[in-house]
Amino acid sequence: MNVGLLNGLSGEVLLLFLNKDKACHKKGLALLNFIAEKIFSCKDYSFENGIVGFSWLIAFLHQKKYLNINSDEILEDVDDQVYKITFADLGQDEPSIDKILGLVNYFLIRHRNSNVGENYYRKFAHSECLNLLFNYLITYIEKCIRNTHITPYDFNCCCKILLKLGYSTEYISFKNVNDQLIEFHIHFILFYEAKSITSKDFENDIYTEGLLYLLLSAKQKKYEILEQRLLYIGQKAGKLFLQHFMYKIYSKEKFDYSLLEVKQLLFILTNYLSPYNSCSL
Incomplete structure (x- = not known):
């Protein structure tokens, strides 16, 4: 039995709860x-x-008030195990x-979970x-920046990390990370532009997700x-950039979020303050 969020039963639960049909909520609760x-x-x-992933789902459904629970009590043992991991x-x-x-x-x-009588130490x-x-x-980003040869994999990973850090700082203060974030953005933009000019083997497709x-x-x-x-760089990059679901989210095109795959939906819910994420749920 695959209980996973990405390709398993937990992903099905997420879709059922995000469906506006109340009957789907009942099915989601039974499956949960x-x-x-x-x-x-x-x-x-x-x-x-x-x-x-399953425990994230519990915490998310509590956060969005789909479940009337005390998430600290239910997830206490999971918290302790995930600390160790x-x-x-x-x-x-x-x-x-x-x-x-x-x-x-x-x-x-x-x-972000809020519970009655919650423990400060948790x-x-x-x-x-x-x-x-x-x-x-x-530290991973800084190591990549010091490296004279940043691979496409490292470029895409670093850009993915920047999106996650920017999203996270909306909810938790972390030292002077905001000052570092803008410097990191500038560095990777300049890296991409230099690569596109100087590299004979440059293929912009392999950098599309990073952009x-x-x-x-x-x-x-x-x-x-x-x-x-x-936006200027990406539009020059071509169709793969412009047809990507991330660009459609960015550009606010008429876009049916109910057609998203679980992977894409999870990406939005954990990375981006889109209108769907902040208002519609």
């Missing part, structure tokens, strides 16, 4: 209870396919960036874990000059 009975036999703790992952030489970003998703929604633990994860991500992460991030952080520069 079914997963809850089976979840602790799952050995996968990833955000995409395991316990972290966080320290273990950060202790590795090169932890997966996507896994680190998944942990950010979890701790951010848990930090909130503090959530924010401290976020600080540790943010520190790792910023879109940067564009959404610049818009979200209200870096208007950088946003316009990125």
